Amino acid sequence: MKHPSVVRTDTGSSNQQFSSKKYLFDNPRNIKILLGCFYVSLFILLIIEFFISKHPHYPWEAWPEFCSIRLCGMCCPGRGRQIHPETVGKKTRGLL
Amino acid sequence: MTDPLPPFILFMAGALLVPFVTGKWKSFFLLFIPVLGLLNLLRMQEGVYWIVSFLDYHLVLGRVDRLSLLFGYIFHIISFIAILYALHVKDDIQHVAGLTYAGSALGAIFSGDLFSFFVFWEMLTVSSIFLIWARRTEASLASGFRYLLVHAAGGLCLLAGIVLHVNQTGSLSFDYLGLNGPGSYLIFLGFGLNCAWPILHPWLTDAYPEATITGTIFLSAFTTKVAVYALARAFPGTEALIWIGAVMTAFPIFYAVIENDLRRVLAYSLINQVGFMVCGIGIGTALAINGAVCHAFNDILFKALLFMSMGAVMYRTGKINGTELGGLYRTMPLTCIFCMVGAASISAFPLFSGFVSKSMVMDAAAAGHMRIIWFMLLFASAGVFHHAGIKIPYFAFFSHDSGMRPREAPVHMLLAMGIAAFLSIFIGVYPAPLYSLLPYPVDYVPYTAPHVLGQTQLLFFSALAFTLLLLSGIYPAEMRCINLDADWFYRKGARLFYRLMAKALNPINEACEQLFVNGFVRIIAHLSKDLIARLALIIMVTFWITTGLRGQRLRMKKENLYADVMAGACPIGIGAGAATGFLALVYLLMY
Amino acid sequence: MNLPNEEKMELTHEPVSGYRTAFFIAITIGVFYLGLILLKTL
Numbered sequence: 001m002k003h004p005s006v007v008r009t010d011t012g013s014s015n016q017q018f019s020s021k022k023y024l025f026d027n028p029r030n031i032k033i034l035l036g037c038f039y040v041s042l043f044i045l046l047i048i049e050f051f052i053s054k055h056p057h058y059p060w061e062a063w064p065e066f067c068s069i070r071l072c073g074m075c076c077p078g079r080g081r082q083i084h085p086e087t088v089g090k091k092t093r094g095l096l
Numbered sequence: 097m098t099d100p101l102p103p104f105i106l107f108m109a110g111a112l113l114v115p116f117v118t119g120k121w122k123s124f125f126l127l128f129i130p131v132l133g134l135l136n137l138l139r140m141q142e143g144v145y146w147i148v149s150f151l152d153y154h155l156v157l158g159r160v161d162r163l164s165l166l167f168g169y170i171f172h173i174i175s176f177i178a179i180l181y182a183l184h185v186k187d188d189i190q191h192v193a194g195l196t197y198a199g200s201a202l203g204a205i206f207s208g209d210l211f212s213f214f215v216f217w218e219m220l221t222v223s224s225i226f227l228i229w230a231r232r233t234e235a236s237l238a239s240g241f242r243y244l245l246v247h248a249a250g251g252l253c254l255l256a257g258i259v260l261h262v263n264q265t266g267s268l269s270f271d272y273l274g275l276n277g278p279g280s281y282l283i284f285l286g287f288g289l290n291c292a293w294p295i296l297h298p299w300l301t302d303a304y305p306e307a308t309i310t311g312t313i314f315l316s317a318f319t320t321k322v323a324v325y326a327l328a329r330a331f332p333g334t335e336a337l338i339w340i341g342a343v344m345t346a347f348p349i350f351y352a353v354i355e356n357d358l359r360r361v362l363a364y365s366l367i368n369q370v371g372f373m374v375c376g377i378g379i380g381t382a383l384a385i386n387g388a389v390c391h392a393f394n395d396i397l398f399k400a401l402l403f404m405s406m407g408a409v410m411y412r413t414g415k416i417n418g419t420e421l422g423g424l425y426r427t428m429p430l431t432c433i434f435c436m437v438g439a440a441s442i443s444a445f446p447l448f449s450g451f452v453s454k455s456m457v458m459d460a461a462a463a464g465h466m467r468i469i470w471f472m473l474l475f476a477s478a479g480v481f482h483h484a485g486i487k488i489p490y491f492a493f494f495s496h497d498s499g500m501r502p503r504e505a506p507v508h509m510l511l512a513m514g515i516a517a518f519l520s521i522f523i524g525v526y527p528a529p530l531y532s533l534l535p536y537p538v539d540y541v542p543y544t545a546p547h548v549l550g551q552t553q554l555l556f557f558s559a560l561a562f563t564l565l566l567l568s569g570i571y572p573a574e575m576r577c578i579n580l581d582a583d584w585f586y587r588k589g590a591r592l593f594y595r596l597m598a599k600a601l602n603p604i605n606e607a608c609e610q611l612f613v614n615g616f617v618r619i620i621a622h623l624s625k626d627l628i629a630r631l632a633l634i635i636m637v638t639f640w641i642t643t644g645l646r647g648q649r650l651r652m653k654k655e656n657l658y659a660d661v662m663a664g665a666c667p668i669g670i671g672a673g674a675a676t677g678f679l680a681l682v683y684l685l686m687y
Numbered sequence: 688m689n690l691p692n693e694e695k696m697e698l699t700h701e702p703v704s705g706y707r708t709a710f711f712i713a714i715t716i717g718v719f720y721l722g723l724i725l726l727k728t729l
Binding site: 021023035038041046048049052053054055057058065067069 | 425426459462463467470494544545546549550551552553554556557559560563
Binding site: 058059060063065066069 | 717720721724725727728729
């Protein structure tokens with residue numbers, strides 16, 4: 001049961017009204033421009049480091065591009081134990 | 097001019113009056129409460145106020161110092177924002193619960209003794225439950241009960257700790273406690289439960305996403321932050337907190353990345369951010385405590401902003417799963433911008449609030465030569481950007497086109513989000529006013545070229561990681577799934593405990609029933625019925641037989657004697673005697 | 688475009704050609720360089 005004042009769905013008829021309108025990222029060219037700007041920013045960030053003196057706490061921070069290379073830590077998206085609601089009661093009975 | 101009032105009084109009194117104020121004045125009345133409260137708070141000077149005698153103790157309802165004042169300011173600000181955001185709500189229960197909840201949080205942080213702190217701590221639990229139940233769904237009802245049970249256990253733990261501590265030290269004062277006895281460990285654990293420490297955390301990710309849209313804003317601000325305040329007050333510099341905090345920053349990332357419910361993603365990121373605070377409190381230096389408290393202040397704002405933006409999406413679309421949303425930037429551009437401000441703040445982008453506080457904790461860890469902790473915090477900094485900084489705005493407002501074209505959020509919601517966004521940027525750009533409020537003098541400059549560059553590199557290259565993962569198809573798919581968390585151990589563990597107890601205790605129960613109910617009590621009942629008559633018969637029949645009495649006469653005499661004794665007062669006396677004997681036996685067994 | 692009320696069970700992310708290679712190259716370089724830094728400094 002949902003409280004009527006809490007959740008309201010404003011889709012439906014308004015969907016027709018907006019469906020033909022084009023928005024910023026509906027044009028693939030704009031996405032390419034955005035990605036291009038992003039890659040250029042990354043390049044600038046890589047270069048600019050050589051012009052800034054560092055005050056590292058640890059010796060590894062003094063190495064060039066250490067901050068950039070830390071992205072490796074983020075390339076390990078985990079996958080925990082996920083259960084589809086449909087399978088509950090079958091093979092996953094023991095887990096829930 | 098009158099003296100300032102205890103801050104909680106205004107909120108509690110306001111909550112009581114809410115049902116009696118109707119019409120368009122209600123909105124003004126609701127907004128007036130935190131404004132009046134803040135004006136009241138601004139007049140307070142540091143010191144100890146409102147001392148009440150209770151038994152042999154003095155309860156302090158107003159211990160005002162820099163730490164409590166800072167939390168007091170932010171609790172008033174966020175109350176105003178949350179009330180503004182909830183102006184469309186016609187359900188008085190939510191308004192009353194929200195105001196009571198805020199008042200309880202204020203009462204807790206200004207308490208100068210453990211007893212009044214405990215009372216307000218419990219009021220926090222009770223009032224917050226109604227923000228969950230007010231959604232009136234089966235899931236929220238069940239979740240609210242789980243929340244109640246967990247917090248009742250935590251409250252009992254805290255109470256037991258306080259009793260032991262007072263028994264040990266004779267003091268009710270709520271100051272530095274440290275880990276120095278069973279009482280302090282129990283208090284520590286009680287605080288930790290509300291702080292959502294690892295393994296103890298599932299109540300948060302279970303309950304917050306099930307609360308009402310507006311209730312979640314209140315919930316995100318108070319319970320965990322009061323626990324952070326309590327740890328900062330009672331356990332600064334406790335080494336265990338460093339590791340607990342570091343684990344808190346890291347583990348939610350793995351759950352948040354695979355979570356489909358975007359409000360639950362935010363709940364995980366809430367634990368992640370509280371981890372930074374707990375870690376800072378554990379480090380315990382002036383810089384670390386300042387960083388922890390400053391981050392609590394900022395986190396309340398940007399986390400509320402993120403929850404508000406997701407709430408606005410939920411309000412307009414009725415959906416909150418990543419699989420169902422997407423492309424909403426088209427028709428909800430302002431909500432999208434506010435969400436991105438919140439995302440930038442939580443990710444600690446330069447010029448946003450997270451940047452000026454999170455780095456204080458990181459620097460304190462580095463200054464303390466805590467290498468592993470520093471690496472964990474670094475991983476968590478990038479991780480929070482991954483799940484809260486990118487995932488939330490991307491899956492709600494960009495990603496695939498869900499086909500939904502909802503209207504922009506209502507004006508009052510936009511205003512509330514706007515205030516939170518403005519404060520997040522203002523603090524990020526000009527942190528000096530916030531720094532001047534921190535508990536210790538601040539000698540920290542966040543905006544140095546290497547720091548800004550390092551953080552920007554970290555975030556931009558984390559964004560690159562996300563982009564590459566997404567475009568290479570390696571990023572985990574969003575799925576409508578049940579993700580197993582540490583609650584699995586509770587559910588399975590509780591079931592196992594129940595079975596073990598049933599197997600171990602039920603046979604004892606049955607044996608006792610056989611022995612006492614079916615055996616002993618029956619014999620007692622039987623004896624108390626005609627014991628004296630039977631004793632009389634034994635004695636008299638022996639006597640009569642020795643005197644030569646036989647046959648019909650003997651039988652008649654026996655019947656007469658039995659009837660006479662049974663008709664007398666003796667049986668009642670025997671029953672009472674047996675009952676007294678039984679009670680005496682029980683008493684002896686007990687002692 | 689999907690229908691508004693269609694409930695997706697799974698939202699997969701379709702790979703864009705070339706990005707998988709770019710991802711593995713970036714990761715390989717990053718891991719080796721990070722390993723080198725930590726080897727030299729820890």
